[in-house]
Amino acid sequence: MATSSGSKSFGLRELATVLFRHKKKVLAFSLASLALGVLVxxxxxxxxxSEARLFLQVGRESVRLDPTATTGATIGLQQSGRDYEINSAMEVLKSRAVIQKTLERIGNDPDLQSDAPDINKGAAVVLGNLAVPGGGEGRSDGSNALAKAVMTPLHSAIEAVRSIDEISDQERAIIAIERNLKAExxxxxxxxxxxxxxDSPQLAQYVLDALLEVFREEHTxxxxTTGSKDFFASQRDELQQRVDGTMVAIRDAKNRMGLASIExxxxxxxxxxxxxxxxxxxxMQELQSAQAQIDRLEDQIAAMPEWMPTTKSVGPNTGADTLxxxxxxxxxxxxxxxxxxxxxxxxxxxxxxxxxxxxRLLAEERDERSTTVDAVNPNRRELxxxxxxxxxxxxxxxxRVAEIEKQEAEVMAMLQQLNGYEAELDELERQHEIAxxxxxxxxxxxxxxxxxxxLDRQRITNVNVAQQPTLAQKPVSPSKLIVLGLSLMLASVGSLALGLGAEKIDTRIWSQEHVERGLDLPVVAVLPESRAYGTIPRGP
Structure with a gap:
């Protein structure tokens, strides 16, 4: 008789009944889950x-610009504003270029026993195919031969999957470092x-140590700025010649002008x-005084007669007699x-x-003539x-005024010429000061x-290794607690799901409740369970 095992109400009792009914399956699955955890x-x-710590102190990389920058020699810095520097350092640390140079650095180790190129030797070390110098195997697959034997098929399967998209060992090593490297x-x-x-503590320490060395070199x-020293040397020599040229020009200009100092x-x-x-x-004052005196003398002379009578005599008029x-x-x-x-x-x-x-003329003439003797006026003569x-x-x-004005004009012309000289010398001195x-x-x-x-040659940088790469013998994976927790979770949840699933697909009748619910008919009688009766076969 076929019936459904579903029910309208399902509680803890029914769940326990279901799990007990399928106890063998549940127990087997739980044991298998725990066994899987143990195997893992x-x-x-x-x-x-391997863990290392880098300390980025405030150094020349933090507070200066390159001398070729035009914004100044230094920039301000606050301690709370160095996040960009830390983030930049972490990005450089995880960059592909640093990883590739790390492989080359590892390959350059003279202790590596291989004839392959340097970068291939570095890739072999990272992938565990070549032993780390100083002891320790490159790959650790367990502590005994049984573990190695168990992991060999798994490795073969992984290699088969990788062969689908074949890549070089160098690329695989770079991907491995990118995946396993963390910086925070x-x-x-x-x-x-x-x-x-x-896969081994020696390999982790060895790779991290090489990576930090490469990072410090790249950070430096x-x-x-490559070539800045030669650039400044050439510019310095050129400017020295310009300074010497301006000094010669100033000297020649002063010699030509005939002066030692403008001031x-x-x-x-x-x-x-x-x-x-x-x-x-x-x-001018004396000239005005002289002109005033001349005007005064001319007025006095004009008002004074030139001649003055001195004697007078009377005698016969000889002219009348002659007439x-x-x-x-x-x-x-x-x-x-x-x-x-x-x-x-x-x-x-x-x-x-x-x-x-x-x-008529004779009538006009007198019989006597008086004669007067005049002399020059002495006062007028003095005037x-x-x-x-x-x-x-x-x-x-x-x-004198004309000569003074001439001298003044000459001096003013010399001053104007000196102003021109001053402008010329100022321009030369300005060029000299600029140079x-x-x-x-x-x-x-x-x-x-x-x-x-x-400093760069001696590798002096502000990146200091606060903690060298550690050699930790305790593995970080697989974690025993995590594996145990996952095993228990898988055993519990899987067993519960297995029991419910088995109950869902099971069509057998286990109780009178199954009969009443499946046929919707009341149960009249119940036969006792016995070996004599056997089990009721399943319906079609």
């Missing part, structure tokens, strides 16, 4: 972990914890200008002409006119002499580059 603990490959740092901490897992290389020459010319201006003011003699002679001549010519004759008329004119002297002084003052300051800066940068190169 006995024969699973061990993983050993606590928040606001400058200590980086680096771990590497391998990344924080240096001293300017002071001399300014003193001369002041002296000349004072002299010009004094001369009378001439009149008598003219009258005689008229009488002679009238005797010869008639009265209308021109000669007669002309002679008569001469006689009339002589009579004239003073005027001449003052005019000479004025002429001298005018010549000199650049030379000093490049000298400092060259010295800094030389120091950095020497």
């Amino acid at each position: 603990l006995l024969f699973a490959p061990r993983k050993y972990r 740092a606590e928040y606001e901490s400058t200590v980086i914890s680096v771990t590497y897992d391998a 290389r990344l924080h240096s 001293s020459r300017r002071n001399t010319l300014e003193n001369r200008v002041s002296t000349i201006q004072l002299a010009r003011v004094s001369a 009378r003699s001439q009149l008598y002679a003219l009258q005689v001549n008229v009488m002679n002409l009238e005797a010869k010519y008639n009265e209308d004759h021109p000669l007669v008329q002309s002679a008569r006119d001469q006689v009339d004119e002589a009579k 004239v002499l003073s005027l001449a002297q003052t005019e000479r002084s004025r002429a001298g003052l005018e010549a 000199k300051s650049n030379l000093i800066r490049y000298e400092q940068n060259f010295e800094q580059a030389r120091i950095d190169e020497e």
